[in-house]
Amino acid sequence: GAGVSQSPRYKVAKRGQDVALRCDPISGHVSLFWYQQALGQGPEFLTYFQNEAQLDKSGLPSDRFFAERPEGSVSTLKIQRTQQEDSAVYLCASSLDIYGYTFGSGTRLTVV
C-alpha cells in the first residue's frame, strides 16, 4: 500500500488480557520501528527491525512486551498480561534509510 497501515486503530483490553497489534509497512521498506506514545508525551522508542532481524529491543519496557517480523514485512507487537500503564498510542514506522520515517496512524490501547 501507499502508507504504513496499523490495526486495530483502537483496542480496549481488560487488565491481564493479552493483545496483539499489527503493522503493515510500506512495501520494500527494510527498516521497521515501534514507538509508544503516552498522553502528552513524545513517541518513545520500543524496538527496531531490519528485515526480519530485531536489531534493537532496548526500549521494550518489560518482558511482557514482544515484537516479531518473521518474514521481514508485517510486524506484530504483543503485550502479555496488560497493565493500566500500558495504555498509550503504539506507533509503527518504516523507512528506507535513516531520514524521514513514515509513521502509521497508530493503535490507541486503553487498558481498563
Place this chain on the structure above:
Amino acid sequence: DQQVKQNSPSLSVQEGRISILNCDYTNSMFDYFLWYKKYPAEGPTFLISISSIKDKNEDGRFTVFLNKSAKHLSLHIVPSQPGDSAVYFCAAGTSGSRLTFGEGTQLTVNP
C-alpha cells in the same frame, strides 16, 4: 533523562507571521535531527531534517536551524497558515537510526 526537550508546550501566532519552535538536546552523539508534524488521531508526518554537518536547511516555508555549540535547533515557519496548526515534534538520532523525540509543541495559527 530527557535527551531532547521542547520547553514550550504551546505557541500561538497570527496568520502570516513567523512561527518559531525551539528544541534543545543534550546528547552530543546525535548527528541528525528531524521535525515531525502531528494532527489529532494521525501518526507523525515527516516535515524537514538536518544533518549535523549543516547549520541550515530550507524547504519552502519551513527552515530548520542547527546550533551545535548550543545543542539547539529551531523550526521557522513563514508565513504561518491556519493549516499549520498541529503538534510539532523535534527528534534526534545517530547513525543507528533510533530516534529520540521531544515532548511536542502545540502550534495554533489564528486567522
